[in-house]
Structures are given as structure tokens and as C-alpha cells.
Amino acid sequence: VSDIAQSLKPLFDPESIAVIGASNDVMKFGGRPIRYMKEAGFEGRIFPVNPKGGEIQGLAAYSDVREIPEPVDMAVVSVPAAGVVAQIEACAEAGVKGAVIFSSGFAETSSEGEAWQARLSEIAASSGTRLVGPNCMGMLNVKSHAIGTFSSMFDHGWPRPGNITILSQSGAVGSHTLVLARERGLGVRGWMTTGNECDVDVADCMMFAAEDPETQVIAIYMEGCRQPERLIEALETARRQRKPVVVLKVGASEVGAVAANSHTASLAGADAVFDAVYRQYGAHRAHSLEELLEISAAASAGQFPSSNRLGVATISGGVGVMSCDAAAANGLEVPALPERAQRELKELMPFAAVRNPVDTTAQMLNDVGLLRRNMEVLLAHGEVDATLLFMSSIGFSPYLMPQIKEVLPGVREQFPDELIFFSAMLRPDDKAFFEDLKFTCIEDPTRAIEAIGALVRFGQSFARAEAETPPTLPAGARPAPAETLNEVAAGALLRDAGLPVVESRLTENAEEAAEAAAALGFPVVLKVVSPEIQHKSEVGGVRVGLADAAAVRQAHNEIVASVAEKAPGAAVDGIMVAPMVSGGVETILGVHADPVFGPTVMFGLGGIFVEVLKDVTFRVAPFGLDEARCMIREVKGYPLLEGARGQPPADVEALAEALARLSVFAAENRETVDGIDLNPFLVLEKGRGAVALDALVVPRTK
């Protein structure tokens, strides 16, 4: 277990809790946690802290946290903002392992608050006391009844203990989510809201959950991220541990991102890069609270098929068709069942459609024994990875429901490890009955299939959990310098790093140009190289298709003359000579320094794909070949690389290698490089490699 997880354990599993600002008034923030813990029966010790001392809610109170005679795992701090720093200093002095700070009035409010918050960060760093908040709603341990929150949600019910850890940067969304989870009967292991994140942030908590043996699913609400490396480490760890991560990250729209920035002090980061990171590590990105809960609930049963064959058993043919549509939309196959299975089903139910979906019609309701045999055949001989059973409004039948409740436990006993979703209108107690048997119950069949799709994607991601090693750069690779390079130097730098950039030379006179052309091979292109000339063609600075030495000499002289006339006084580095390359599929490779994740590689097809359709995809650097291949397949224009429109297939492997190498180069030079463009990057016919015709390296500006 990592140090980070170790340091957060007293906050997720506290055995002794000090409540600083404790109150006898059970409606006050400093009174509620004590009251709720007493009511729920927290098994650890509670130490109210209040300058007045005495007794609070029947417990001995201390006037200062330093007076508590025992070790304190967690302090809950509910005093006005101006008094928080002193209390946290006291906690650090007393060796309190962690503190949850409810108080608001920090960085979200004023510059004074910002200073206080900065001081809190310092205390955390120097003392090792981990701080959650300020301006947060606190934490909850469902099993031990440790309550470090002022939420009043326990007035109307207690969540069920289970294996889902819920994390939220927002207190209000966090408590809303926890109530939703309770209402839906989800099993919750722990709950943490991180607020202003002066110390502990959501990525730290993810890391704890990823390593925590009691957590099997991590459900997250987030707006931004302060520790991108930690986030990626946590995602990697969770994947290695086969723990699904379900994340509702807001700020996808521009107006949403603006609102997110006004809501917390988080750095939102380009949403597309967040999206790429989640995809890269197999996290499921939910787009509503409902989806966050539904996918988390489905995942908590712990079954993740790594292939995508769906069997459907339905008492309605129409729902069968609907299921096929939903399966196709979610990357699932509904394959025809093997002949043996079809034959057995037909013998069993001559009236049924048996291909898959298996449509038993309402006849199955006349003989529930058929349900058992139907499921046995489907599960034993159907060769499917997941099964959806649709039974409409069966839950309302006082006659049939008891029979179904006799049949399905036997099916589960016989097939303990099969992923089975049960889609029907069920009363809450019946739903709980089937969920205890690991039948995931989702009333709407389309939504059930969406959830199955998510579980299959988790399974596929877990199957390739071992992070691949990014390639190493060739021995001759040089670090990127801090200053600006012209295109010839930039090309040489990237070529030395193993990237296929067309070789070019900078020449000073016509004779040098002719020699360079002969060395590089005709035909060639000539271009003026000058940091002061942006539009080279407009000043007569470009000549293409030069087939021999004479043409090169003449073109060189003409360029020099034209530039002198049209851009008088411009500093000119020289005239670049490069071989002409044509053909292949035009793509664009780029790197930018993402404000959150740092060097990030972009890939897209050239021309209208990038300019009109914005058909691009991202990965955080560095990454390996497999990841590069995934990236390439993600763009809509991918069929062009496979050889659409009668073209030969392109050299996708060469492209993948270039992307992976570019990512390594970008990561290694993150301190000096802000951006790289290889545009156009031509992917030639399979086996013939790829080549960038132009290279740009933008140095870091600050």
C-alpha cells in the first residue's frame, strides 16, 4: 500500500474522532456529527472540543484538542474561518492524523481567506496531518458509523454498507449522490467530499480507494484536478486492481467550464484531454448523476466480461428488437445462438423465436418451469458473455412472482459467475432479493444494455491492465533547446529523436542549394527560412517541383531576389532545400502543454477532418504503441487509413510508432517545449513508412 493511501486511512476509517467546535445544539454543524454518531452507534471514541469544556451531548468535552489524552485519528473542524488556522496548528501539534474542515470563507471568498488556506496547506505539508477541505461537507464511513459531516441526510435514512466508495469535489453534489445511492439501495463503503482541497484532493482519495481492500467500485464527481500525475497513478492502480472507476466530470461545454471555474478554484483543464485520460485508463465517464449511480451499482456486482456477446431472453418480441438496437449502439453483439442451443430451445418452446433474442412470448408466464430451462440452455450452451432477461411488469403479479423467486435462485446456483441482468418492474423488496443473488436489476431494458456495455468495456480494459512501456528514444536523441528553432533545425531535432521528418538543408547560395538537392534527390522544393516571414508564398519565397540542378540554382536566385524586394530588411536564415514527397494519407500530429496534464499528443487526419469536423483525439504523454493504435482507431476518418476509396492501406504501424515516440520526446522535454507540430504528416502505403513534411517546435515561453 502506498504512503498516500496509508496517510488517508485515518480519514476514511477513523477510530477516534475529535469534534472541534462541538455543540450541544444538535442542529448546529458542530452538534450534528456527535448526535448522528451517537444515534448510529459509532464504535470508536468521540471527543467534543469546545473552549467551555464541560460536557457536550453527554460526552466529556475538552477545551483544546491538545488536551485529549488519547491519539486522535481525525478531527472535525467546525469553527468560523478566522479561527481555523489556530485549531489546525493545535491538531498538528497534538499529532492528530487528519482533519476535516467544514468551515467556508477561504479561497472561494476573499484574498484573506486565500491566505488562510495557503497557511493550511503549509501546516499539512510540514506536519503530515492530512487536511480535507476547507469548505467541504466531510466524510462518512458507512460500516463503522464514523460521521465527519454536517449533512442532515441521516434524518431520513442510512445508506446500506457495501463496496462503492463515493468521492466528490462538491459537497452539495456529494450529499445528493449519497442520498440517491441510499434511495437506490446501493452498498456504500465510504464517502468523502474534498471542497477547496488545501491538501487532500480527489486524486489522493482515488488512490486510497484504488488500494483499499473494501472498495470495489469508485464513483466520482469532479470539476477539475490539481494533481494530474496522482490522478493517472490512481486510474492505473484501480485498473490493475480490477476496480471500475465511474466519473461524472463536469465542464464539458464551454459555458459549463466557465461555471465550474466560478464554482471552485479548480483548474478545469481542457475537457477533451480529461476525456482522453479516462478513455486511456478505462474509466467510464457518466453524463448524469443517474448514470453515475446506475453504472456504479451494476459494477458493484463484480462481474466484467471481456468479450461482448449478449444473450437476450424476453417475453416481448418488441423488447427483443429494442435490445438489438441498444446492443448495437453500445458495442455489443447479439449473435445467433449455436445450433445446439437453438434446437434445445425450440424443443422446449416450439412457439418461441430462438435465434437470439430468444422471444418466449407471454407463454413462458403460463409455465415458469420454462424460464429455468430457457436460462439453463442460454447460459450453458448459448456462448454468450452476458444475459438480459426481460419480464415486463412481472413484479406486480402476486401469483407469478413467488414462482420466479423459486426459479431464479436455482439458476444462480448453477451459474454462479454469469453476468445476468434482470429487467422488469419490481417492487423494492423483490429487487433487493434478486440483487442479493447478483442479478443486476434495471427496469428499462435499454438502460440495462447500456450498463452491460459499460461492464464489458471495464472487462476489456482490465484485460489489458498492464501498462505498456513507452518506447525509448534512439541513442542520438538530443534535448530540445530553450530557444526557437527554424524549421530545418526543428526537423533535424525530431529526426534525431527517431521521428520520420523529411531531411532538409539550409543553404546560403545557389550552388549550395544545387549540391543539397543532388544529395537529397530530385525533385526538390525550396523555401525561404526566416523568423520574420510568416507567409512565404506571398513574398515569392517558395518554389516546388524543381527537377534538376539548373532549376534549383535559378529558383534560389529568384527567391532571394523576390524576398529582398517584397520583404526588405527581413532577417533570412537561408533557403531550405528538401525533397518533394507526395502521396499517402495526410495527417496531423501535434503536442501541446495542457494546463492540467502537461504534454499531450493530438492526432487527426488532415484537411477537412481537422478543420471542418474537428475530428481529433488526444493522449497524455508518454504512451506506448498499443495506446497509439487505439488513438488512431478513434478518429472518424480512420477508414481512410485502412484504404477506403480504392486507396491501398496506409502504414498505420509507422504512424503508431511516430505517435508513441513523439509522446516520449514531448514528455522528456516538458520543461523546455510548449508545442510541436508535424503537419502535414504523410502516412504512406503499408510498408513504406510515413514522413512529416514540416516540423515546428515551440519553446516554453516562461
Place this chain on the structure above:
Amino acid sequence: VSDIAQSLKPLFDPESIAVIGASNDVMKFGGRPIRYMKEAGFEGRIFPVNPKGGEIQGLAAYSDVREIPEPVDMAVVSVPAAGVVAQIEACAEAGVKGAVIFSSGFAETSSEGEAWQARLSEIAASSGTRLVGPNCMGMLNVKSHAIGTFSSMFDHGWPRPGNITILSQSGAVGSHTLVLARERGLGVRGWMTTGNECDVDVADCMMFAAEDPETQVIAIYMEGCRQPERLIEALETARRQRKPVVVLKVGASEVGAVAANSHTASLAGADAVFDAVYRQYGAHRAHSLEELLEISAAASAGQFPSSNRLGVATISGGVGVMSCDAAAANGLEVPALPERAQRELKELMPFAAVRNPVDTTAQMLNDVGLLRRNMEVLLAHGEVDATLLFMSSIGFSPYLMPQIKEVLPGVREQFPDELIFFSAMLRPDDKAFFEDLKFTCIEDPTRAIEAIGALVRFGQSFARAEAETPPTLPAGARPAPAETLNEVAAGALLRDAGLPVVESRLTENAEEAAEAAAALGFPVVLKVVSPEIQHKSEVGGVRVGLADAAAVRQAHNEIVASVAEKAPGAAVDGIMVAPMVSGGVETILGVHADPVFGPTVMFGLGGIFVEVLKDVTFRVAPFGLDEARCMIREVKGYPLLEGARGQPPADVEALAEALARLSVFAAENRETVDGIDLNPFLVLEKGRGAVALDALVVPRTK
């Protein structure tokens, strides 16, 4: 009211019902309707029909429907398939106005059944007795308690009367949907399942609902359509009547379409064309049962803003951000509130974010009076068309809920016509309370915004409800002949219909070619015209860029010689001469005869847009200019026509005119034409028009 609606009224609103195959056994299909009607208190008359006569469930039974001494609106037929035809003949003879046939064993089973079903269709056509089914689940009138179904759903509850008419081709999906509607508290006006559709089909029922004063929302499950003109007429009527149509049409995926065909005998039709038809008439296409119900419920409140400005009031900033994301994804704006509104809100709640979303934070819960003032400012001065109020788990607060229930009725009284969605966890009775006040309650804020998006799209569609008149063709337009035309003749035919096809001439010798070229204007292109030569370039049959008469003569002779050599014996119509045209944006216009909807116009951008991205859109012919403009804006490549990539904007109006005219030409020639291609169709710079370089007209094959 149309004849069709008139003829269906006795089936939707029967006042006297004969039950043929009536039974004393209340579990039997022939027993259930009588039992349920008696229990529910149907106010009309019930006539059991059974060969044994006597008394059934306490009612006088008749041995034959013809013996019933009073007029019968509707007969419910529940006898084995083999006996149905005789019973329906009797009904027709007795002047029964309509019959619902439960019995299965018709076209879905065997050729014998198919013959029986054909006979039923004949009887319906000749007698005027409207027939629903066979193999259907029947009908329901919620208000009058007329029950023409064997569904046992009434064992566990009765739907609430209201304004939603539910139609389904599938009985099982239909009854499932009705139970879902009941459980969600939706108000249902009528329910009809159409089964095998020997006479009455789903489009007929849509037409009834569109004209029915008691129906305000039409919710449909469908798999295919037998009467496309009726479907379109019903969609048009519903739009004119400002009645939202929400449709769950399955078979979107290939495997789904196959399953749909095996499930009913319906002709599924290309799903993309169905999709285009729904879009064209402003119907909302739902992709799950849940969405079908949720959008229908939201629509039943009858408020449809025609512009898209959304106001959000939330006690959670995080949900505010989420709402912005959801709004952007659903075509809604979350505009900054006018200065006055922001000022007023800030005075009211100094702690709040007031730009929009208005984040009151949980402080609003401390003073519910703030809620009222907040809503007043937002609704009176916010200049928004729809408002979402998010209040988290407020429904669980026994202290706050009564206060909210005092405040919100006042808000509604003050703003009776504003569209307000209330997103919170609510107990069922509280939800009903707010819904009676026309606050639409959807717990999940993202889903609430999806529903608002749908209502706005309905409003926008209603605003342009007057179907525009398609253009008329020019006086010189000729009908398309039944035989195949070569490209010159096809071009001339379409040119005469007012379509911009490049003028070309068929020539027999070099001299004629040179003359034609001079007349058309240089440079020109020459092409061999032959029904037997598919790949003209391969036989040396194409020459481009011919700049003068001499070049034309020489090219003509060379083409003739090359074709004679490489395609000896091929019948040649002549050599086509046409002016060269270049530039503009390459598009494709096409017509195909859709198996369901008939002549259907396709539009797409050329090249990779069509070939790689399948970026095309459809409309059923004929249509007008406005519809053509919508169509053009639908393709992803549309920015290219607007002038992306530094190009001048293209002549979109000329393109729209061509599409509308093409649709009229296709509709007028539906009997003789199977397909038309204008490819490439170049849309030139704005003001310069458009021109097709090639034209193909495919005659009807049978």
C-alpha cells in the same frame, strides 16, 4: 374531422361492446374484459356473445352477434383463429362499427393464417367495419372504462385519465408501456395496440389521435409502417394541432431490423428514412421506453417554448455546471441574465452566484422566502424561455417541504404560462402536488434538461407548422419516360424540369463535335456515350480540357478509334460534348424509391463525406425550400458550404432550390423512376448558382 378519425371513434370511445367468445371464467381472455369492465364501472352496455347463450358473468348472453337488439360500436373477438372470419362476417352483417381481434394464428404463423388474415382485410374494406388486429392486445378508454383487452394489468391498478394517447404495434410493449405510464402517474386518454394490422394500422390511429380533442400528446411504439402517406398526413395534422408526437421506432440497427421483421410482418423500411420523416415533421424519436414516457409526460403539460433560453436556479453549484453541460448538449442556451435581474438577485442573496445558473447555495434552505423572490426575478426579468429549479433531496425534509409547498403555488399563480421544471427527490404525493401545478418534476437534472430540449424543439416545429408548398416545375418540364436514358438525354430531361445540369450535346462526328463545343463554349470535355461501356476512361472514351475546335476534332477521332479498338462491337450512341466546369463545393443529390416511403431525396457532400463518413441526409419527396435548407444544414460537412477553409461561401440557395425541385420531379414521376443521381453537383460561389456535371435517371424495373 377526417373520415378516418370518424371511423375509428367507435373503437376509441365505444359506448356498446360485444364480447365474442365471452366466458364465465374471469381468467380467460374472453372473460377478463367483462370482469374488468364490471369492476371498473363501464358506463356503456356490454353484450356477451357465446353459442351457449344464457347468462355470462351476470349479463344476458347472445348466441350470435347478429342477435344483439341494439347497435354495437365495438366487438371484442376472442375465439380460435379458425373461427374468426365467420365471426367478423357476422359482425359486418350486424353493422358492428369496429372489432378488436385478440386471436393469434394468422399471418405471423402460417400460410393458412395468412389467407384468413387476407379475408379479414377484404371484409373490412367491403363492409366498412374497422378491424384492429388480429394478434393484438386490444384497446382501452381510461375515462369511460371501456376495456377491449385481455391484459391482466388492471389486477394491480388503473391508469390515471389524462391527455396522452398511447399506440403500439406490439401488444407486449403496449401493455408494458401502459403499466409504466400508470406507475409514473401519467394521464392516459386512450390506448390501442394494432398487432397484425389487417385493417387499422398505427398510422390510422395516429390520425385519430391527431384530430381527437381529448388527446394532447401521442406516444407511439412502432416497428414499421404499411401506410406511409397516412403516417405523414397524421404527423402533419398533429403538428398543425400543436400535438407532440413521441415515437419509439425500433429496428435502427441492422440486427434490430432483422429481428423486427421476424417479429411482425411489417415492412421495416430503411431506418434512416423513418428518422428523416420524424425529423421533418418535428416528432421526437425516443430511444428507450423510459424516454418515451418521460418526454410524453413532460409534453402533456402543454407548454412549448419556441426559443431556447434556459434559466437555472440551483442550491448546488456543481449541478449548475452539470446543467450547462446538459443544456449545450441539448441545443439550449444558458444566457447571462440581464443586468437588472442580476442586480436584484445579488441584493436578495449577496452570497449567491447570479449570472445564470443562479447558485443560491444551501442558504436558500434557511429562508424559503428567498426561493419565491428568486423565482420571481428569474421569471419576470430573466428573459428565459424555460426554468429549471434544482433542490436536491428537499423532498425528505419534513420541515422544509411544507414551506416549499406554500411558496411554489404562488409562483405558479403569478406566472401561469412559464415552463418550469422541478428537479428534486420527491415523494410520490409531493410530486403529484407539483405536477398538478404544472411544474414538471424530473429527479435527475440532466434528464430534466433533455426533456426541456425536446419541448423547445416541439415549440420550434409548431412555429413552422404550416407545411410549405413545394415549388412547381417550369412549364417545359416533361414526364420521365419508362425507358433508360443516356446521360445526355437524362441531363436534358432534368434541365427541362428546372434543375441546373450542365448542357451537353451528343455528336456523331468530329465536325459536329467542334460545332457543339463552339456553341457551348470552350474548354470542353468529350465522353463516349454507350449503354454497354461502364468504365469510359478504361477504353480511352474520355478527354478533358479541350480548348479549341482543332483539339475537339482530334479528340473525337481518337475516342472513336480507341473505343472501336478496346470495346469492339459496343453499341455507341455518340460522343458527348460538354463544357468544363470546375470549382465550387462538390456535393451529391440523389433520389431512391424507399420501400416504405417511395421517392426519397438524399443529400450529402462529395468525396470522403459520403464515402468514408456516410454523412448524408434524407427527406421524403416532395418538399419545399425551407425543408431543403434544413436538410442542407443537417450534414456535418455543412461548414464547407458556409465557407470553411478560407473558401468563399457557396450558393446554398441554389442548392436548396435544386433539392426542392428534384423532390417535386421525383414525386411527380414516382411511377416511372426508381432513382436519380446528380453526382457531382457543384455548388458554386454565392450568387453564381450550382451545376450538376453528370445526370443519371434509373427507370422503374417492374
